Amino acid sequence: MELLEQIKARIESSVPGAKTDIVPNGTPSQQHSLLIDNAHALAVAHFLRDDPTLRLDFCSNVTGVDWLDRVVKKTIKIKTVVDGFEKEVDQTTEEKIPGYLEAVYHLYSMAHKHGPVIIRMRTEGRAKCAPLPSLTPVWRSAEFQEREIFDLYGIRFDGHPDLRRILMWDEFEDYPMRKDYVQPDDFEWEPTPHDEVLARAKQHYTARPELDGAEKITSHSDVATPDK
Amino acid sequence: MSATVQTLEAMERPPVTMTSRLEGELLEVSMGPQHPSTHGVFRMNVALEGEIVRKLKPVFGYLHRNHEQIGEHTTYLGSMPYTDRLDYFCSMTNNWAYALSVEKLAAIEVPERAQYLRVILAELTRLQNHASLLGFLLSDMGAWGTPLMYAFREREKILDLFESLSGARMMCDYMRFGGCRVDASDEWLAAAKKIVDRFPKFLDEFGELILGNEIVIARTQNVGRLSADLAVSAGITGPMLRACGVNYDVRKVDGYGFYPRFKFRIPLGEHGDTYDRLMMRALEMRESVEILKQALALIQPGPILNSKVKIRAFRPPVGEAYGRIEAPKGELGFYLISDGGPNPYRYRVRPPSFINLTILEDMCLGHVVADVMVILGSVDIVMGEVDR
Numbered sequence: 060m061e062l063l064e065q066i067k068a069r070i071e072s073s074v075p076g077a078k079t080d081i082v083p084n085g086t087p088s089q090q091h092s093l094l095i096d097n098a099h100a101l102a103v104a105h106f107l108r109d110d111p112t113l114r115l116d117f118c119s120n121v122t123g124v125d126w127l128d129r130v131v132k133k134t135i136k137i138k139t140v141v142d143g144f145e146k147e148v149d150q151t152t153e154e155k156i157p158g159y160l161e162a163v164y165h166l167y168s169m170a171h172k173h174g175p176v177i178i179r180m181r182t183e184g185r186a187k188c189a190p191l192p193s194l195t196p197v198w199r200s201a202e203f204q205e206r207e208i209f210d211l212y213g214i215r216f217d218g219h220p221d222l223r224r225i226l227m228w229d230e231f232e233d234y235p236m237r238k239d240y241v242q243p244d245d246f247e248w249e250p251t252p253h254d255e256v257l258a259r260a261k262q263h264y265t266a267r268p269e270l271d272g273a274e275k276i277t278s279h280s281d282v283a284t285p286d287k
Numbered sequence: 288m289s290a291t292v293q294t295l296e297a298m299e300r301p302p303v304t305m306t307s308r309l310e311g312e313l314l315e316v317s318m319g320p321q322h323p324s325t326h327g328v329f330r331m332n333v334a335l336e337g338e339i340v341r342k343l344k345p346v347f348g349y350l351h352r353n354h355e356q357i358g359e360h361t362t363y364l365g366s367m368p369y370t371d372r373l374d375y376f377c378s379m380t381n382n383w384a385y386a387l388s389v390e391k392l393a394a395i396e397v398p399e400r401a402q403y404l405r406v407i408l409a410e411l412t413r414l415q416n417h418a419s420l421l422g423f424l425l426s427d428m429g430a431w432g433t434p435l436m437y438a439f440r441e442r443e444k445i446l447d448l449f450e451s452l453s454g455a456r457m458m459c460d461y462m463r464f465g466g467c468r469v470d471a472s473d474e475w476l477a478a479a480k481k482i483v484d485r486f487p488k489f490l491d492e493f494g495e496l497i498l499g500n501e502i503v504i505a506r507t508q509n510v511g512r513l514s515a516d517l518a519v520s521a522g523i524t525g526p527m528l529r530a531c532g533v534n535y536d537v538r539k540v541d542g543y544g545f546y547p548r549f550k551f552r553i554p555l556g557e558h559g560d561t562y563d564r565l566m567m568r569a570l571e572m573r574e575s576v577e578i579l580k581q582a583l584a585l586i587q588p589g590p591i592l593n594s595k596v597k598i599r600a601f602r603p604p605v606g607e608a609y610g611r612i613e614a615p616k617g618e619l620g621f622y623l624i625s626d627g628g629p630n631p632y633r634y635r636v637r638p639p640s641f642i643n644l645t646i647l648e649d650m651c652l653g654h655v656v657a658d659v660m661v662i663l664g665s666v667d668i669v670m671g672e673v674d675r
Contacts, residue, residue, distance in 0.1 A: 086606030086625070087394030116519050117535075120609065120620050120637040165609055165622070165637075169519050169535045175609060200522025203645050211353075226348040226674060235353055 060173040061112070063091050069110070070095075074102045082179060092163070092177035097192055100180055101218070104197040107166060107176065115166040115176055118198035121205060123212035124161040125185070125238045131156060158185045160214050164194065164201070182214060185237075193219035211236035313341060318659070320349050326423065327670030331647075331659070338655045343648040347641075350674035358634030363389055363601050366634065368460040373636060374672040375457055376416050379408040379449070380614040382462035387543060388610030388621035389464045393603040395596055400589040401466035402545040406582045407479065408461065409544075409612075410575040411449075414486065415442040416615035417526075417568040417575075418493075420667050424565060425497055427664040428506050434497055441489050444482050451475060464601065465593030476583060483579045490572055498569060507562035511650040511662035514559060521646045524639050525617025526567035527666060530556035537613035544612075548585070549578045564665040602629055616640050616667050636675060640668040 061069075067079045070093075077099035082092045095103045107115045131154045136147045160182045167174030182189035193216035195201045205216045206225040213234035216222055224231065233240060252260040319330035328349035334342035354373065358366045370385045371378035383405055390397065397405075422438030446456040452471055453459040461468050471479075497503050513523070515531040528535060536553045538546040554570035556563030605627045611620035617639025624633035643666050651659050 084606045084608075086392050086604050086608055088391040088606070088608035088610075090608060118522055119524075119611070119618060120622055120635070122622055122633075122635045122637075124624060124633050163622070165620075169533060172535070172540045177609070198522065199517070199520040200642055200645060202521075203641060211355075226351040228348065236356055 070103055073106050074099055077103055092179050094179045100192045104194045108197055114168045114170040117167045117169045118200045119167050120165040121201045122163050123208035126158055127238050128158040129156045187213055188215040190215045190217050192217055195219050340651045343651050347674055350670045354675040355634050362629050371458040374669045377412045377615050378459045379412045384612045384619045385621050386462045386464055388608055388623050391610045392608035392623055395465040396593055398590045401591045403582050403586040404467050406545055410579045411445050413575045413615045414572055415445040417572050424664040427660045465596035467591045470591050480583045486576050510561045510658050512560045513650055522642050527643055530563035530567045531559035537618055549581050551578050561665045638672045641673045
């Protein structure tokens with residue numbers, strides 16, 4: 060198979076205006092990926108699928124990744140003149156990378172039996188329902204997997220034929236695979252809460268009447284007094 | 288197979304052109320989640336015109352426990368027993384796929400004996416998965432019990448092997464990064480050889496029982512046809528893809544493990560219908576038996592775990608890796624992103640049976656309700672993997 064640099068050059072010459080970047084991968088797996096810009100993503104995907112030497116007709120894996128705001132520290136050595144002598148001094152620079160959501164596609168070719176070519180798309184920021192173009196019109200296998208990303212990460216795929224929640228129920232509101240997701244503390248009802256669960260439950264359970272000696276689980280101050 | 292099988296052309300079965308008195312009137316039926324033929328808790332919202340399916344929307348999530356997030360909160364080793372619970376029929380191949388991804392991430396070598404053991408266990412898994420799938424499929428068609436018990440009798444022998452090796456019948460947790468957990472004794476290998484040598488006899492018997500059966504042919508041929516183009520585009524993998532005539536098997540394409548050392552063939556279908564999918568399983572079992580015979584003859588004593596690997600407190604380098612294997616149900620992949628810590632930053636399972644359901648609606652449209660069960664049965668799903 061061609062090198063990723065060659066693929067990048069051919070994409071940029073075949074799809075006018077498309078910008079791609081190679082995202083290096085430091086592990087021994089050597090699976091580097093190609094970051095494509097959202098505006099031309101559909102055209103690039105069509106090119107990757109239909110180009111006769113690539114023929115990436117099989118989109119194996121589609122998944123989301125959540126990246127929070129990060130600070131990357133870089134230390135470089137610079138030469139400065141201290142007291143008339145030239146010295147090497149470490150200078151640490153901090154680069155703030157704002158958070159984003161990512162969709163990753165692993166592409167293979169069943170016709171030529173090569174691969175993977177990995178492409179990524181990134182959203183602007185981590186807002187609720189941040190948009191990305193859907194690649195389901197190119198690879199049908201992305202249909203359920205993009206729905207899953209929408210469900211668990213909250214990326215809205217524009218152009219998807221049937222974008223609904225798939226694993227969580229329709230009324231669910233949050234995106235559970237996001238890194239800043241907080242579990243609701245009353246998601247599991249326990250008939251006899253104890254320890255940590257009791258502490259959490261106190262915020263939610265209403266007091267039971269003491270008519271049959273039923274155990275109260277909240278203190279008197281928490282009990283809502285009925286209107287007289 | 289020794290049974291004589293009528294071809295599709297000879298049958299001249301007309302396409303489904305049933306008309307109903309309820310023409311134009313659609314009835315929405317919710318099939319599942321508690322339905323004996325949905326293989327777990329799977330639901331289909333079906334719009335019916337009389338008995339004919341006009342629309343079908345699968346509903347997932349009844350078994351969803353966010354496996355991927357749990358994997359992100361657990362160490363690399365801690366996720367290994369949890370992968371057993373994905374496709375709980377094939378824990379050995381789940382272990383292998385996960386171990387393979389981590390081995391790619393950190394460039395871990397696997398010793399020779401462990402590679403052979405992996406192949407042996409993966410192919411035994413394929414045998415018991417395919418055998419029980421055929422049994423379940425016959426069950427869905429109304430052949431209650433008998434074929435399934437024939438298949439389970441064989442499956443039980445293989446599960447006994449798994450139990451004596453790993454301590455558990457189904458939740459084996461057998462593989463580790465850089466090898467396997469416990470070594471197989473000579474007695475175990477001899478017992479495995481005995482079971483493998485007797486397996487073709489079961490295949491002959493089972494083939495005679497079902498593959499030429501008139502009812503099976505009538506219920507499966509020309510039902511749920513899938514074109515090769517759609518199958519490739521929809522990312523269908525495994526026996527379901529090869530039933531459409533597409534020659535793509537990760538064992539041959541990637542040549543992971545020691546598969547390039549073995550001589551085996553890839554059965555291919557012609558029509559992409561339910562019968563071809565059924566046949567794929569029957570023929571693949573024959574090839575698995577061939578691989579097993581070769582592997583059991585070639586395996587030599589030696590270490591089973593790469594001693595350089597620090598399995599506990601394991602921290603791979605920063606980056607990512609995607610590893611995939613040919614699981615009995617299709618391409619099973621694990622995508623891992625490491626941030627250098629003890630837990631994966633991102634842990635993703637590529638579930639073959641989930642993605643194989645993408646075209647369930649396309650296969651079922653125009654068929655009667657009773658065919659939906661058969662078509663679903665031939666996809667081979669396990670909800671532990673679909674819902675994760």
